[in-house]
Amino acid sequence: MQDFSEKIQQAHDEKLGRHLVANINIDAGETLLEERPLLVAPHWECAQLKCAQCMEESYVMCRKCQVFPLCMDCSQHNDFECEFFASGAGSRICKDLLVKNYGICALLKLLLLLEDPATRADCQTLFQRSVDLEDYRDGEGMWQEHEEQVVRPLLASGLVEALPTQQLTADVLHAHCVRIDCNAFEVTGRDGETLKGVFICGAGLPHHCVPNTVVALDEQFNMKLYAAVPLNAGDVIYNSYTNPLMGTSQRQHQLRLSRHLDCSCSRCQDATEMGTHMSSMKCRECSAGFSICEIGPDGSGNWRCVDCNAILPAVDVHEVLAEAGDALVDAKGELQVYESLLVRYQQLLHPNHFLLLDIKQNIASILRAAALMNSMEQPCKKLLARRVELCSDLLPVCRAVVPGISKLYAIALFEYLLALVELIELQFAESDLDKKEYVAQLRIGSQVAKEALDLLRFEPENSAEGYLSDRISMELERIDSDLMKYGGR
Ligand SMILES: [Zn+2]
Ligand SMILES: [Zn+2]
Ligand SMILES: [Zn+2]
Ligand SMILES: [Zn+2]
The missing domain is CATH 1.25.40.10 (Tetratricopeptide repeat domain)
Structure with a gap:
């Protein structure tokens, strides 16, 4: 599923967890990693059924399993997921499972990948980072949406009983939802609709608001990661999961919501944001000065004019x-x-x-x-x-x-x-x-x-x-x- 270039190698430490570093000096533009997605699925709130194979709109179902949508152009979808409902443990589950609860699609696909011995190990790499469920339940993030659109319908569907070895509880399902969100990139289908693409290596890269790589995604949802700048041997490979045109406070808020991470990268610690002054205010005391945040970008500090030192609370x-x-x-x-x-x-x-x-x-x-x-x-x-x-x-x-x-x-x-x-x-x-x-x-x-x-x-x-x-x-x-x-x- 992943194809590492010999120019990078895996590493591990306390702060970053599993990550990748450059083995040798690398030029800008050189490919570091190519990867097929573990799974591609619609967003939680998507109501339009999509073909389980090509992810384009579909109004017909797979004739064999009768559970997954399968468009006229595609003859089959993932064997394991099809067999599971056609003749396996899921055959007694109501056939309108997805028609009635399309929000569960991404999680259902993940559960079946976990059940399939061929893909189980890949999925489990997603589980190496722990999920703080308390934090997620209390936060202003996605808990409620996951609960209503995914977890509750799934618990009521009979799937839990059909997948006994996974010991699925509401908490386990919620944690899976968070893992899907934290490891997904927005990918675009051929019809222009955006979808979630879950990647194991690409999405597991540590975050930096000034990334040293570029992620390219093609129409088949393949990912290619390449160097944005020249890298030196030993450099950590970073990706960015935020919008660089946001100011520090906005980026940090978004990263907490979407990825459950607190960023302390060089840009986040630089009150001038790399000299752009994207979060600076005009000074109210002098005519030409700008005020920048004095202490951490979490907003705890006051703002001080770089010219006249006037404080802006x-x-x-x-x-x-x-x-x-x-x-x-x-x-x-x-x-x-x-x-x-x-x-x-x-x-x-x-x-x-x-x-x-x-x-x-x-x-x-x-x-x-x-x-x-x-x-x-x-x-x-x-x-x-x-x-x-x-x-x-x-x-x-x-x-x-x-x-x-x-x-x-x-x-x-x-x-x-x-x-x-x-x-x-x-x-x-x-x-x-x-x-x-x-x-x-x-x-x-x-x-x-x-x-x-x-x-x-x-x-x-x-x-x-x-x-x-x-x-x-x-x-x-x-x-x-x-x-x-x-x-x-
Ligand atoms: Zn199709
Ligand atoms: Zn099928
Ligand atoms: Zn940052
Ligand atoms: Zn001033």
């Missing part, structure tokens, strides 16, 4: 952030509301603050959607120019938070490219740009496209990023042909 910061967070939720996709929020919070927050970035991304995507919808009408140059400006604001932050080969930065470059090309073509058509100015802008576009393609060159062809590369190449061809036409090359 933590409660004030939290108040601003909570208020802005609520306002963002209330904005509900309204362009003007976002623009006025931007004006308001630019007075209080560092220009790179994660909340401002969030607002800017919202505005840019509204403008992009509007451009697509009104493609018949003349797009407004002012709005196009605004989109270019917002996309360009995001670039330096995206570059800084994920060093090396970065899909995040590649996508940000692509968004910028689309907006730029649209704007300059219109400006040239309306003679706002002369030929020389147009050519100069096209050259910028060409550079941006090449940089984005370069960042995506290690991604599989049959993946979302592979298709993005094709799209950027098309854009680059158009730019190059205009450069030939007007630039005399």
Whole structure:
């Protein structure tokens, strides 16, 4: 199921548990690990039945076991799970088990993988890290949802009696749910729907908010892990399970909820967040200074201006952030509301603050959607120019938070490219740009496209990023042909 490169080896220590380290010096882009998923399953809340084999929508069931959905294109699914219900211990269980309780699908698949001697050992590697059930029950996480959609229906289904050696209790089932969540990546099916893909090695990598690897996932749900930056022999292989465009407090909150982990990586301990100031506030005392959090990023410390040393109490910061967070939720996709929020919070927050970035991304995507919808009408140059400006604001932050080969930065470059090309073509058509100015802008576009393609060159062809590369190449061809036409090359 896993294919390790000889460039890495397994290691173990108290702090990180089982992990991987580089054996030799490794170049950026080199493949470290390739892995098939242990299981691919719908999200807990998914109500649409999906084929047990290919995970596309299915409205028909497997004729043999009559329990799992199986689409018209697939002739069979996992032998063990099919036999279990067709003629094995599960044959007396009601056939509408999944139709009635589709939320149990992921856990059911895991239980059958555990029952199957061929896959049991692989599953058990997931169990090496303990699950703190008390913590999970009291937290604001998924306990209630698991209880209602998964654990209770499963306990009532007769499956527990059909799998006696597993000694399944509500607690065991809850712990399995947590293990599935903690070891899953969001994978995308061919129909564009997202699913949970559980990987044993890939998902077991320790977390760092500035990962030194990139995870690539193709349409068959295969994972490839490659180096994002050059690695030295002995370096620990890290992955990131959070969104790098979130500020430290947001990332830590999300990591606690989704992965039950407290991060203390170099970015989390750096109040300037790698010099981006993504969580910094404007100083209220002096005009030019920014306040950064003094003690741990858990919010226990006050904020102090790096210029004038003025203190900004933590409660004030939290108040601003909570208020802005609520306002963002209330904005509900309204362009003007976002623009006025931007004006308001630019007075209080560092220009790179994660909340401002969030607002800017919202505005840019509204403008992009509007451009697509009104493609018949003349797009407004002012709005196009605004989109270019917002996309360009995001670039330096995206570059800084994920060093090396970065899909995040590649996508940000692509968004910028689309907006730029649209704007300059219109400006040239309306003679706002002369030929020389147009050519100069096209050259910028060409550079941006090449940089984005370069960042995506290690991604599989049959993946979302592979298709993005094709799209950027098309854009680059158009730019190059205009450069030939007007630039005399
Ligand atoms: Zn299928
Ligand atoms: Zn079947
Ligand atoms: Zn961190
Ligand atoms: Zn100050």
